[in-house]
Amino acid sequence: MRELIGKFAAKNLADKSEAFFHEFESEIPRTAAILAAFALPPKQIQTRKGKCMKVMSTFSVRPGCMKEAASRFLAGQAAPPPGLTLLGRWHKSDGSGGFALFETDNPAVAYEQSMRWADVLETHSNVVIEDAEAGMALAKVFGQ
Numbered sequence: 389m390r391e392l393i394g395k396f397a398a399k400n401l402a403d404k405s406e407a408f409f410h411e412f413e414s415e416i417p418r419t420a421a422i423l424a425a426f427a428l429p430p431k432q433i434q435t436r437k438g439k440c441m442k443v444m445s446t447f448s449v450r451p452g453c454m455k456e457a458a459s460r461f462l463a464g465q466a467a468p469p470p471g472l473t474l475l476g477r478w479h480k481s482d483g484s485g486g487f488a489l490f491e492t493d494n495p496a497v498a499y500e501q502s503m504r505w506a507d508v509l510e511t512h513s514n515v516v517i518e519d520a521e522a523g524m525a526l527a528k529v530f531g532q
Contacts, residue, residue, distance in 0.1 A: 439493055440491060440492070440493050441491070441492065441493070441495075441515050442475070442489060442490065442491050442515065442516050442517070442518075443489070443490045443491070443492060443495070443498045443513050443514070443515055443516070444487065444488075444489055444490075444513065444514055444516045445487065445488045445489075445490065445498070445501075445502070445511050445512065445513040446485065446486070446487050446511065446512050446513075447485045447486055447487075447488070447505070447509045447510065447511045447512075448484055448485035448509065448510045449483075449484060449485055449508065449509060450507075450508055450509060450510055453507070453508040453509070454483070456507075456508050457505075457508040457509060460505075460508070465504075468490060468497070468501050469497050469500050469501060469504075470497070471492055471493070471494050471497040472490050472491075472492045472494075472497040472498060472500075472501055473490060473491045473492065474488065474489075474490055475489040475490060475491055476488070476489045477489075485509070489516075495515075498513055
């Protein structure tokens with residue numbers, strides 16, 4: 389693991405070029421196995437499972453990956469995994485990316501969806517709440 393971390397550090401993590409990703413792509417299964425060996429047993433992992441939440445994801449197409457991303461999308465591979473409901477997806481008019489709103493009771497499936505596209509899309513996801521929930525929290529905190 390130290391050797392892998394050293395390789396990444398030496399390459400400067402700010403470099404997000406496609407060539408950089410492919411150079412270390414062969415290390416991903418090994419790294420995943422190492423991380424899995426140290427993972428908590430499923431009973432010790434705490435999630436919001438059973439409590440429905442909305443997840444807003446933004447995505448940007450990685451440089452040089454538009455053709456592959458479009459191919460997967462047109463082939464129907466954008467459907468979310470079981471347990472993740474797509475409420476809506478919008479694409480930016482410049483073709484650089486977009487937004488998707490999901491609903492789930494298990495944040496692990498939102499992570500799974502991001503990982504399915506990680507080689508072609510940069511994604512950022514956040515649990516979001518609606519105005520009514522935000523209003524209640526604001527009133528509680530600020531006493532209004």
